[in-house]
Each structure stands twice: as structure tokens, then as C-alpha cells.
Amino acid sequence: xxxxxxxxxxxxxxxxxxxxxxxxxxxxxxxxxxxxxxxxxxxxxxxxxxxxxxxxxxxxxxxxxxxxxxxxxxxxxxxxxxxxxxxxxxxxxxxxxxxxxxxxxxxxxxxxxxxxxxxxxxxxxxxxxxxxxxxxxxxxxxxxxxxxxxx
Numbered sequence: 001x002x003x004x005x006x007x008x009x010x011x012x013x014x015x016x017x018x019x020x021x022x023x024x025x026x027x028x029x030x031x032x033x034x035x036x037x038x039x040x041x042x043x044x045x046x047x048x049x050x051x052x053x054x055x056x057x058x059x060x061x062x063x064x065x066x067x068x069x070x071x072x073x074x075x076x077x078x079x080x081x082x083x084x085x086x087x088x089x090x091x092x093x094x095x096x097x098x099x100x101x102x103x104x105x106x107x108x109x110x111x112x113x114x115x116x117x118x119x120x121x122x123x124x125x126x127x128x129x130x131x132x133x134x135x136x137x138x139x140x141x142x143x144x145x146x147x148x149x150x151x
Contacts, residue, residue, distance in 0.1 A: 028092035029078070031056065031070040033126065035098070039066040046083040052076040056093045070095035072126060097125070 031037045044063035050056055055076040057069045066080070073095055080089040101117035102125075110129035114120040122136045 026091060028075065028094040029068065030094045030096055031068050032098045033070045033073055033095050034124075036067055036069045039068050040064060041066060041080060041088055043082055043088045045080045045088060047081040047085075049079040049081070050076055050093070051078075055095050068093065073097060 029037075029039065038061075039058075041064050045060050045066065048058045048060055048066060050058055052074070053071075055070075055072050055074045056078070057071055058078060059067045059069075061067050068078070075092055075094050078089065078091050078093050079087060082088055098115075101115055102123075103114040103116050103120065104125075105112045105114065107129075110132065111127055112132045113123050113125040113128050115123045122132075122139070124133050124136050
């Protein structure tokens with residue numbers, strides 16, 4: 001019995017699995033909470049799996065372009081499969097908070113967040129006071145309704 005066919009098969013398997021393992025060990029892909037990021041992949045994707053969809057979401061824009069959206073702070077993983085179910089990518093996703101221009105105000109036990117570049121505007125961040133969040137959403141809805149009425 002020859003070992004050559006077994007060694008050839010082992011070499012092929014290691015070549016196919018090595019890129020996926022390398023992606024898993026690389027630095028995590030970061031995205032800011034409440035923001036989206038474009039990810040380009042090397043082969044056409046058929047299926048995208050997010051380990052914890054409460055932290056991030058991914059959508060296939062076209063076969064080689066993914067849109068990654070940060071939903072909540074934390075880490076999860078992203079797995080991308082081709083049409084045959086073979087892994088294209090397996091990597092960590094880290095959702096982080098925007099730091100530049102962010103101002104957090106505390107009024108007793110109530111927290112409010114502002115984006116202050118170039119002027120301060122209310123934004124919603126995880127952990128903000130519920131009434132502040134409701135008022136901010138209501139204000140944004142009023143602006144959207146006014147814009148829709150003028151079109």
C-alpha cells in the first residue's frame with residue numbers, strides 16, 4: 001500500500017483549510033455601533049452567518065461585497081460560505097463605540113449622548129435615559145415627516 005495518495009490528499013486538505021484558519025486568527029474586524037461597514041471578500045458568498053445577531057448584522061450586497069452593521073457593543077464571529085457550503089471566511093467581529101466628538105452628559109442618574117462635530121446634536125447610545133431616547137426618536141421622526149411632506 002502506498003502512502004503517496006494519502007499524502008497528496010492531506011496536502012490538498014491543508015491548502016484548502018489553511019486560509020480559513022488564518023482568517024480566524026487575524027485581528028478582529030471592527031465596526032462602530034449604529035454604523036455600517038463594507039467588507040470585500042475574495043470569492044462569491046452564498047450564506048453569511050453571524051454568531052450573535054444582537055451584536056452585529058451582515059447582508060450580502062453582491063456576491064463579493066458584504067455590509068456589516070454594528071448593533072450593540074461586544075464581539076461575535078462572522079462565517080461566510082460559498083454556494084457549496086465551503087467556508088470563505090471565519091473571523092471575529094468587534095463592535096465598538098465611536099469615541100471622537102462624543103459627549104456624554106449625566107443629569108443625576110439620567111444619561112444623554114451628543115455628537116459634537118462640528119456642532120452638538122443629540123444621538124442615541126446604549127445606556128441613554130429612556131425618556132431622552134424617546135424624545136430624540138420623536139424629533140427625528142418629525143424631521144423625516146416634514147421632509148416627506150415637502151417632496
